[in-house]
Amino acid sequence: MNRKTLALPALAGLLAPVLVACGASNGGSGGGGDIVVGTTDQFVATEDAPAPFDPAFAYDTGAWNVLRQTVQTLMHVPRGSGAPVPEAAEKCGFTDKVSQSYRCTLRDGLTFADGTPVTAKDVKFSIERVLDIKSDNGTAALLAGIDTIEPKGDKEVVFHLKTPDATFPYKLSTPVAGILSKAKYDGQKLRDGFAIDGSGPYTVRVDHDGDRVTRAVFTKNPKYKGDIKLRNEKVELRSFADADAMGKAFDADEIDVMARAMSPDQIKDLTDKPKESVKLTEVPGLEIRYLGFNTEHPSVKDKAVRQAMAAVVDRGQIAGKVYGSTAQPLYSLIPSSIAGHTNSFFNRYGEPNARQAAEILRKADVSTPVKLTLHYTTDHYGPGTAKEFEALRGQLNATRLFDVTVKGVEWSKFRPAQKRGDYAVYGLGWFPDFPDPDNYIAPFLDADNFLNTPYANNVVRAQLIPASRREADRTAAAGTFARMQDIVATDVPVLPLWQGKQYVAAQSDVSGVEWALNTSSDLQLWELGRGGA
Template structure:
């Protein structure tokens, strides 16, 4: 294989949560050895996904966490979660009572990695570039309600929104709103490969094999100016082919931490039989898993088929048999830990029932068994996914109402095929862009959505989603969100399955791990340090 080294401004993989550490004897910023983090995430740049780290294209947790290390945003969510605070900006605020005009002022002295100053024109260019390219990956949908961007001077600009949106500060904290250099990026096309130019906390030296990134070293950016406080000089990310290999590397001391994606078996073993010098910590997670449907495909075009599947799937059995204590059943797109959640699917379908499914199919005149293939990705969500889909297949086939097979595909091929509409039924996971119920609804139901779904609910798009965004007090948006969840349960464009907890395992001399991920699973490598627990 061709093996080469690239020097880039930054990169990362996804860690999944969190180990508590008690104090430290050192700052970790003494120029010593890099803290080494293991991941099973695979980063590929090929013909199907040529620009994995372009903010106009990237829209999965792993790629976004690459961008978070190198590309600044005007706002960011604090390490412990909560409302966004200024990052590249010194101040941002709504200037009206309708949440339609948002003014930001940049910090003094911001520079890109090539030494050029960051200006308000760069911010305008970066965001308009996302909207102009409008990649089919769905990220542009987060910024779709921007009407115009008015530049006041080198440091000040105003976003004029086409509709009120109280969640807009959150959207400016996501990598799709990352600030890019006009000299380094074309305004009309994606930037291919792994290179990223930003003004973030790290630069990157990356090693590749062919079209894959296999190792990355993040080095502190001496010109960084922002809200983040770095506790280390270097963090290395190493990619492993599977969780078992990554686990052995942690035990041997080759790496200091492992997270995404630990297997349920590893989590269980470390919980029940802790290993000396290694600690495991669980924290509440906001990840969800679901089945999604290409509602134009003849196999699932009739919603009675989708409703019948919702009637017989046993979420509790999937969570318990495959994931054990690491997951719990989910009966809505909005997880139970997010304000606004309702058990819409349970309210409509109740406990798994073959009779209810048979009645739905019979009333719709659908011949049984219904032949379906359930598609899943083999290398993106961890080793439990194959077992999960085997359990789904067995549950559906046991009813004799379905004739189901399953098919696994690597992520670099799976995601492009899914967006093209090649799959009638497919499984995906979702880590929120920001911890608000809007981000569990709009990416699935709004125009230019993440799924590239043909499903349309005009009531959801034109009435309920806009209504929910008008509420600055997010608890006041409960009524439209309840209605939106009921629409999903009735039409079943997606079928929620479970929500997960987060875990990370690390060696006991690594500190700051409890802050490495915030509530939205944003990776914050700058929090890690080497010391004594």
């Protein structure tokens, strides 16, 4: 059944207690006042996703980038990436040799923004809340390895895991593990609307137009105690419909920074014709793009169809012609810049080859042309997505083995439909929760995964993922990850396409831009300052 967006009057009533009306920003830009950052991320409350900023539901980069400013976690990934370090915690660590018991001690004097003390019981409440609610967005899967949580007094908490997991400190650094107050959040249901309360470096005021956020204004939290050092008093995050609208605001000095996501044309223009008043910064990125499959859908249920697509897709053409210098071909779920990567798809299928694809389909007795619709989202990954899917359609149809159409859908409708299994083939991007190869495998292949896919490989789930997590030395898990990548290339539940770079453009008087976006596309607004700040 198709579900519709909530009626605006009803939604306005729902959000009224926690939001203020849209209006002019109190912050300045273009050389003075508060720092204003532009984004093309869309934040929409719908019937399918009524709680876009609830840590028990939020599982996209845009929402996480709002939560990271406001909701504190026990650990966080430090400036420049690397292993997680304590944030709300004073210290954390495994208390055994097999990575199955993890203890954290909270900082002295830690409080929520309203002054209420943060205790170990709040940590237990917050994480058990995620597991109890178990939203269909896939968030609970990150914490599903927890067996029990044991508070020891007000300041200590011990996590007992079901199986060893050397990646657990990374998971505690994600907004899913954000520390919440029982006074503000129900333990058994999501908090509808856009309100956020926490103990993070900022408090936030969210402005909206009906069911859609227009801006979020972050103000320094005077009660914050943690590892993060703020270089500003206030930052505004302003949401734009697309990269062109964001670019016009930047050119008019209405915003100081263009973050996620600039278009390839904007990046090329600023690279080829640099402006003295603008700094374009390339930031290492770990984003990937891929096609996902509902492996129970009749059109792609036979893996021969998916294998044939893998044999003819020309990643180099897509990366070069659509995205230029901002993308490179990807032949595995794990990008080449992450330890454990192997070129599994290239090793199996080689260069694009229509004859090979035809032979795969012939041996499986699949009639051609195979009729498919490829779905993509029009407003979540930037303007290049439509061109990318036109290129994919052209490549597949040129073989005469496929009869492909493409259809664009806005993100607020696309994601619920994808999770329901409405689409046989769909395009998605992945920005890692943390920079470890596990986070390019488990969210796609483990139980209760992000894709809500019907595909299940018992060897991967029961043997290989647990085996990889037992290795505290992550390089020692390379062989296990290689096996999983080869299985993906054989069964093709997903088809990797390309991995991307990321760029930030800023007015010349803004400092800290090189630290404002890390490799996982985490927006770190506290790094931004004016002049030499």
